[in-house]
Amino acid sequence: xxxxxxxxxxQVTQMGQEVILRCVPISNHLYFYWYRQILGQKVExxxxxxxxxxxxxxxxxDDQFSVERPDGSNFTLKIRSTxxxxxxxxxxxxxxxxxxxxxxxxHFGDGTRLSIx
Amino acid sequence: AQKVTQAQTEISVVEKEDxxxxxxxxxxxxxxxxxxxxxxxxxxxxxxxxxxxxxxxNEISGRYSWNFQKSTSSFNFTITASQVVDSAVYFCxxxxxxxxxxxxxxxxxxx
Numbered sequence: 001x002x003x004x005x006x007x008x009x010x011q012v013t014q015m016g017q018e019v020i021l022r023c024v025p026i027s028n029h030l031y032f033y034w035y036r037q038i039l040g041q042k043v044e045x046x047x048x049x050x051x052x053x054x055x056x057x058x059x060x061x062d063d064q065f066s067v068e069r070p071d072g073s074n075f076t077l078k079i080r081s082t083x084x085x086x087x088x089x090x091x092x093x094x095x096x097x098x099x100x101x102x103x104x105x106x107h108f109g110d111g112t113r114l115s116i117x
Numbered sequence: 118a119q120k121v122t123q124a125q126t127e128i129s130v131v132e133k134e135d136x137x138x139x140x141x142x143x144x145x146x147x148x149x150x151x152x153x154x155x156x157x158x159x160x161x162x163x164x165x166x167x168x169x170x171x172x173x174x175n176e177i178s179g180r181y182s183w184n185f186q187k188s189t190s191s192f193n194f195t196i197t198a199s200q201v202v203d204s205a206v207y208f209c210x211x212x213x214x215x216x217x218x219x220x221x222x223x224x225x226x227x228x
Contacts, residue, residue, distance in 0.1 A: 033215060043162070043208065045215040056215065089160055093216075105150075106216060110161040 002026040006092050006109035013082055014117055021077045021112045023092030032075045033093040033106060034067065036060065043091065049075065079114075087116045119144050121211050123219035130199055131227050138194045138222045140209030146170075150212040151192045153183065156221070157205045165207075168192065199226045 005024045013019045025032050034046040048055040049067050066078045075094075079086055093106040120143040130136045142151065153165040166176060168185055176183045180200075184193045196203055204226045209219045 035216070042220045043210075043216075043218040045217070048215055091162065105152075105164070105167050106212075108162045108164070113160065 002107075004092055004094055004107050004109035006090075006112050008112060009110065010113045010115070012115045012117060015084055016081050019079050019082055019114065021079075021090050021092075021114065023075045023077075023094075023109055024073050025075055025092065025094030026096075026107055027073070029094035029096050029107070031055070031095045031097070032067075032069070033095075034077045035091040035093065035108075037089040037091065037111075038085075039088070046077070046090075082114075082116045084116050087114060089113050119211060119213040119217050121209050121217055121219035123207075123209055123222050125222045126220070127223045127225070129225040129227060132201055133198050135195060135197050136199050136224065136226075138196075138207050138209075138224065140192045140194065140219060142190050142192065142209070142211050144190075144211060144213070146213075151185070152208075152210040152212070152216070153192075153194050154208045154210060154218075155205045156208065162208075165194075196224075201226050201228055 004026060007022045011019060032049045035043050036046050037043045045058050047057040047061045047067055064080045068076050089111045091111045092109045095104050095106045097104040122141045125139055149170045151168045155163040155165055166183055173185050173187055180197045182195045204224060206221045206223045208221045211217045
């Protein structure tokens with residue numbers, strides 16, 4: 001079964017550095033998402049992306065964050081100047097058809113654990 | 118407001134006992150999907166079930182069963198004859214174009 005893949009599985013970065021988290025969504029999917037989970041807390045929506053544009057973003061997704069689909073397969077999340085509080089697990093997800101009325105579920109990757117030192 | 122509440126923060130049971138994880142949701146929609154995910158210590162999200170609001174039949178999959186009650190906006194999850202490998206954090210979630218997760222219930226199965 002096709003999978004969403006995320007690399008790296010663990011990223012350690014110095015505070016203030018830029019970091020790029022990478023995701024390869026399922027190939028025929030059109031909608032892409034990033035979620036964040038701070039250690040011990042719930043999974044929170046960051047951003048959704050469709051047709052090379054952000055569809056929706058949460059209040060967490062401030063100017064330090066950006067997303068890009070640089071080619072036909074990758075979907076990236078960039079954090080410009082990392083802070084200690086950016087330490088979290090970041091999940092990528094994709095789906096073919098978006099919407100609470102769709103019968104197409106979101107497929108999640110295994111996550112990238114980001115540690116800011 | 119779209120919201121998922123898992124009132125049980127942490128539960129501990131002895132192996133082989135049955136355990137029920139509660140989930141209550143709020144939604145403005147008449148059609149919606151609900152989910153349960155398992156998060157083992159390794160951190161990935163393991164999809165367990167996705168349920169359409171039209172389908173109120175209870176579902177059973179091996180030792181897992183789900184009770185969906187639209188009248189009380191609840192979607193509870195029961196593990197029968199629990200095993201140590203069931204120890205994990207379990208999240209209930211609601212599809213609102215993006216997925217809205219509850220805070221999770223940490224389940225400890227004691228040998």
